[in-house]
Amino acid sequence: MSQSLDRALVILSELAKDAKTLDQLAEQIDVHKSTVLRLLRTLEAHHFVRREGTRYYRLGSALFDLANQALEDRDVRRSSQPALAELNSRTGHTIHLATYEDGEVVYVDKYEGHHSVRMYSRVGKRAPVHCTAVGKVLVAAMAPARRAEIAESLDYQVRTGNTITNPADFLAELDKVAKHGYAVDNAEHEDFIHCIAAPIRGADGVVLAAASMSIPKILLDFDGLLALVPELVAAADDASVHSGWTGNTERGQ
Amino acid sequence: MSQSLDRALVILSELAKDAKTLDQLAEQIDVHKSTVLRLLRTLEAHHFVRREGTRYYRLGSALFDLANQALEDRDVRRSSQPALAELNSRTGHTIHLATYEDGEVVYVDKYEGHHSVRMYSRVGKRAPVHCTAVGKVLVAAMAPARRAEIAESLDYQVRTGNTITNPADFLAELDKVAKHGYAVDNAEHEDFIHCIAAPIRGADGVVLAAASMSIPKILLDFDGLLALVPELVAAADDASVHSGWTGNTERGQ
DNA sequence: CCAGCTGGTTGCATATTGCGCAACGACCGT
């Protein structure tokens, strides 16, 4: 809709990967050097990018400002922090905090696991709902009509052999999740990792976010993972209390 | 230079303050609603903003995605470069950037002083923590337990008449450093040189590195050196901002 | 010391792109 803006935003995501030179950028987004230069100058004036020497450009400090302010809006992050940090340091496993947004899951916070297995996730990153434990929790929290609507709209990209691939199966899974109060991702997103997730509720029992625990399969088998559910749920409930939840929700809805 | 991009970036900083509606934005940046709408749509497509209901717009997840992605490969060396280079060229004194590694200090970057006094240091070189200003800053940034652990493990090699020679004195010195936010090396490493150092912080206020200024005693007396502390701290803070530091660290350590 | 290369910068002419306008429509409260 706005070409120049669009290009500028593409430039930003290119620079996020790595610092680049003018014509590297020009080549990658297929526009003239001079065009890129002008965009970069405007971005630079607003501190969205900064120059390194004369040739390299990288992201600037304005991003940090904005990101910080953007995160402040998301209160769940703060109110859940103690409970999740405690769970993380006690179990040593990777914890994610995620919210639902436009048919996808957004990771809002991450507590790195103590074992050295690196996970391909990052605060701010988005992921599909149909193959993540957090996605299931978040969608399962919605009214049945909305669930169906979302189930129909997904593209069910296949990630592993266990990935759910159609609306019917997804809806059935959601029913289970709503009933049990937690969700499982049995290596449906990444082959070597399985996860469990539980909802974090605010005032009136509305689900604000989902907390998950991700563990490499080599480290813990499926039964071992399930054994951790009570701990995760306890931490999520604790986080809920600090997010305005008033104890017993008459109905999970 | 690029009008639409410029306006879009202004919109982002407006949204950073608070969520706003379409014509609130239109009024504030003094352009037509429809124009703002188009910009918002492109921003939304890239997840730079997100809608809340139909009326309110707020910052989106791409912002903290980019910021986090940028932080991953942003080494202190690069992000501190402008601030330190500026300090170096303005004062003409030797600046070091150092990190902590395995009980020692590693010089990561060096900005040569304008006077031709040779200093025994080099990028990549290691130095003890007990007799350098950077070492004190880096260890002082750690939790008390870790400080004590390190203090016990050092060998306190004597370099000059002023060198600290035992754990108790070192720990006392660290307390001072943590309290004041800067460290001093009063000719404790080399007889004819004294230094000051300050921490450079990244996201969450964690200390990533320390910046120091080293000056021959013949060139400037001790009081003159201390008078430079504010300048060094200012430069270090500037470097911190470009390293992801978000301003107020409620607790410095 | 120069020639050639790489990569950044500038001025200009063109038309694409983004702009304001005004009318429309969705929603809400009275």
Add this chain to the structure above:
DNA sequence: ACGGTCGTTGCGCAATATGCAACCAGCTGG
């Protein structure tokens, strides 16, 4: 049902962003 408040859309105009080509500055190798 009616008026008001906002978000949304189509359109025609021209300002704006774009590509081009020529111009530099910094490096490298001969």
